[in-house]
Amino acid sequence: MESSLIKWINSFENLTKKCSKLDDLVDGIILNDICCQIAPSYFKSNSLRSSEDVEDNWVLKSENIKNLLNGIDQFFKDLGISCGVDSIQIDEITTNNSSEEITKLIELILGILLECEHNNEYITNIMELDEESQNDLMVVLERIKSMHQHQLVGHSRSMSFSEPPQLNSSNNSNNNNSNSNNNNRELIQQIEQLKKEKETIQLEFDEVKLELNLTMEQRNKLSDEKTKIQEVCNDLQGSFEQLQKQFDEAKQQSSMNVMTDEKIKEDINSLHVQIEAKEKQLQEQKKRLDEVPKLINENRSLRDEIDILKEKSVAFDLLEKKMKIYEKKLDEVNDLKKKIKDLEEQNQNYLQQTLDLEEELTKSTSIKSQAETNKQALSSLKIENTKLELSLKSLQEERDKLNNQVSAFDLERDSMQSQITSLRSNLTSIQQENESKLLEMQSSMSLGGGLGDVVTDQQTNERIVRLERENKRLKESVQKIPELENQLEEFNGIRDDLLAKIKHLEENPTTSAASGNSDEVDKLKLQLQEHQQKLQESNLAMDELKKELVELDQKHKESTQSAVVQPKTESQEVSTLKSENEKLQGYLRAAKDMIKKLREKLKDNQSNELQISEKDEYILKLQNQIKTKTEYSEELYKQLKESKEEANRELNLMLSAVLRVGMEMEQVKNQNSKEPRSFLNKKRDP
Structure with a gap:
């Protein structure tokens, strides 16, 4: 099945890159290219991030797939079919490269292929593939077709019991997300109705243009005839004056000449006949001249209608531009809502971190006191x-x-x-x-009778003294x-x-x-x-x-x-x-x-x-971290406040724009109900 899907994807032309496996479809770029070829009014090539920007960032991949699913959902909503976009798990596609979820997404694109305008061409392209891939794809297409038929039957039954939608201009400017979503849906419905009305008005405008061209041609012809008639009248007046002169001269001659001839009488009779014929022509021309102001009034009325249609077309062009701007703003509002949700989650995480850091600070105060005592001791x-x-x-x-x-x-x-x-x-x-010496001394002393007598040597005396x-x-x-x-x-x-x-x-x-x-x-x-x-x-x-x-x-x-x-x-x-x-x-x-x-x-x-x-x-590192995190949290709070204020402003602008559109539509209806001639004639007449 996967190989047949890959072959079908590669059968399309002008793709950014070829698909070798289902993991190449995770960023949604190739699928968006296919959708742009199938339904270009609902998908745009510039709506997604490029592959260079995405690379391995799963957040950008999920954004691309969300945008693609939004386009698919809008396509099926316009047809009154529930496609089951919510059943697709985007995180499984972007993070785990789930082949099941990717095949579900491809089946949705096959459903678009069945319901698009040129579905026969794409089905013929499928028939040009090999037999295995044809069989696999035809099984999927038959299953999708049966589901769509079942849903369309249920939708038609529900529509028979429901009343036709009407334009409602709501004055409630609630800032809740549910009201904003309802307003967005109403705006989308109004945009669609305005598009349909624009198409009908465009057709009427084209018909009026054709009628105007015909009337302009008739007017040109009448103006040409008028110029010719005026020339003829001028010629007749000249000839009439000459005839009167001749008639006067003839009368003078007849008065002067008593003699009358039959030839002169015949000439006079012929002249009378010519005069009567020319008087008849003058009367006819006068009738035509009387009809000319009527035609001029009709031309003026047609001009008025043309001017009204031009104003309507200009107004619709402006409305289209405004609606494009509002669509962009809606996309931006959705992106801002997503960002706000992400920022709120980040704020909760940062609040938890700040609470943890505050607890650490309370602990660090005791540590600081101990550190100060330790510093003093140190x-x-x-x-x-x-x-x-x-x-x-x-x-x-x-x-x-x-x-x-x-x-x-x-x-x-x-x-x-x-x-x-x-x-x-x-x-x-x-x-x-x-x-030995003492013995000798004693023996000598005993023999000689005394020490002073026997000791006569100087050397012995010196030794004794020493x-x-x-x-x-x-x-x-x-x-x-x-x-x-x-x-x-x-x-x-x-x-x-x-x-x-x-x-x-x-x-x-x-x-x-x-x-x-x-x-x-x-x-x-x-x-x-x-x-x-x-x-x-x-x-x-x-x-x-x-x-x-x-x-x-x-x-x-x-x-x-x-x-x-x-x-x-x-x-x-x-x-x-x-x-x-x-x-x-x-x-x-x-x-x-x-x-x-x-x-x-x-x-x-x-x-x-x-x-x-x-x-x-x-402790110093903790203090620096706390400072940085507090500063970052303050910046995030500021960004949240600014984003909320911008969102409120944009919602107010959207509501005011919707009210203006409703008022303009009511004015257009009122103007259509009244006669436009008097309004513009009053402006033109001095």
Whole structure:
């Protein structure tokens, strides 16, 4: 069936494009071309959008098909047939390319083909197709024909019981859509009646033209005859005057001449006869001249009728133009109604969107308040972060310094341990030598009777003095060791306090982050400064001890037999140095932990800032969207108001035009009922 329909469609000429499948008929352009060829009075080629404008836009396609269906509906309404245009689903054609709905539409066009004027030509074109397509199309045509015949029989029965339509000019100017549709239908009926009346008047006008031409010819003939008669009359008058002169002369001659001749009498009698004949001719011409004004009056009446018909034709031409304008305006009004419906639907959608956005705005107000509080907190946190960053930078610098110091201390410790081992070995050797020397000294003293007597060498005296000085120095260094231990204990206490504070901050990070960060940071800075001072003091003490140890090494190298140093004091000093190193390492670890925690807090603050900034951006976007949508809704309201006002104006203009047409028609009827001669004769007569 589809192939036969496609072949039938392609059999038409002057199509915009060829049809290869039923989907090509979705835009309605090819079908409109076929309808324009079948019924050009109901369909126009420029009424639809072109294929370039339509492309894949289903809205424009639906508009094209609606216009095509309107033309089909009008065609069948004029015939009194219900075609079932409402049963066709336009959306199924435009969106889903439904082949069933397209075939229904093609069947309607086949119905137009059956009812058009030149249906025999199109049926012969169908008979020129192949047999299969002929059979398919003839089945469809027979079904449509039976439906139309059934409807026409019912329509004729209903028309027999109904009264003939009359022209009614309604003064009610309601703005409802039902009244406007009824007015449009009445206007269409009146337009059709006016067209029929125009055709009848055109026929009358043509007949009157023919009569006028005949009368004009008769008038020309009469005018020619009149001119000839006037010439004859002039000739007769001239001859009559000559005859009278001759008659007078003859009378004078007869009076003068008493003698009368028979010839003269005969001439006189003949002249009398001629005069009587010419008098008869003059009387006939006078009768004709009396008939001339009657003919002139008849010509005037015919002229009057011609003028009236001309005025009527001009009025009908104007009415045709007006009706074309009104038809265009009706189409525009229908389009505006469709647009108004679409705009109302869009307005409802926009109202729902505005309500949703207002709800979001109510939510966003709370979000704004939260955002403002968050902004204030952020501003304070930013200030604190800047402070913390500065403190972190200083702490990092101090940490680097402490790391460098620790590395230096480790190197010094290793060197000290190596020195201590060497010193221990030296001390053992020195102790052995000292013991041997003391034994020798004791033996010598026991033999000689006293130390002052035996010790005579200067070298031994110098060594003894040096050893005594070194012993004093070592005693002073031993006295400094408890002070250093007290300082280390203080450092340990401070470290414990710092660790407790850090644990407290870890337990309560949210509550104490905003309020106490700045105070705690200041306190930590002060404590770090104090620790730095104490570390500097301890470093100075360590430097002094190092110097002393270096001096001792030099002295032990110079003199292997120097003063005996107690190993216990050296071991104590080494243990104190180790403990101090361990404490310093603990301080460094605590500082590193503090730095890590501060970094984590900074990261959390930065993440909060990012979240708040994203919320602010989202709120700004929502506000911009609301503004744009409110502006768009206001523009739509304005457009709706303007379109409604224009529609009301156009309806009022249409109603006033209909009233004018009715009044003019009544005037025409009244003028036809009266005699037109007197009206125009009064105008022409001065």
